[in-house]
Amino acid sequence: MRHRKAGRSLRRTSEQRLALLRNLATSLIEQGAIETTEAKAKELRPFVEKLITKAKSGTLHDRRLAGRHVQKRAAADKLFQDVGPKQAGRTGGYTRILKTGHRKGDGADMARIEIIQEG
Helix, strand or coil: CCCCCCCCCCCCCHHHHHHHHHHHHHHHHHHCEEEEEHHHHHHHHHHHHHHHHHHHHCCHHHHHHHHCCCCCHHHHHHHHHHHHHHCCCCCCCCEEEEEEEECCCCCCEEEEEEECCCC
16 A cells, blocks of 8 residues: 555665756756656656755755755756746746657656746
C-alpha cells in the first residue's frame, strides 16, 4: 500500500533522486527551459519553485540554503540576481509545464518545463 507516500521515486534511491533534481534545477536556471520526461518535470516543479521563493528575498541565509541544491556559482548568481527579482510580483507559479509528445526510443511522455518570464 502507498498510503501517505508522497512524490515519485523515479526508480532511483533517495540520493540519486536528489542529485537528479539538483542537476535538472541547475540546468533549468541556466537555460530558462529544458525538455525532460513528464514525471521528472512534475517532480522538478516544486523543487525549483522553493528555490525561486528563496531567491525573491535574497538574504544571505536564503542564498546559503539554495546553495545546497544549486552548486554552480554562476547558476546561483543568476537565480538571485535575475530570476528572483523578476518574479517579485508573483506569489507562486513560477514555472510552466507543457507536454510535448512521446520520445521516439521508448515512448516516454515528454514535457518542457520553463520559468515564466515576468514582463
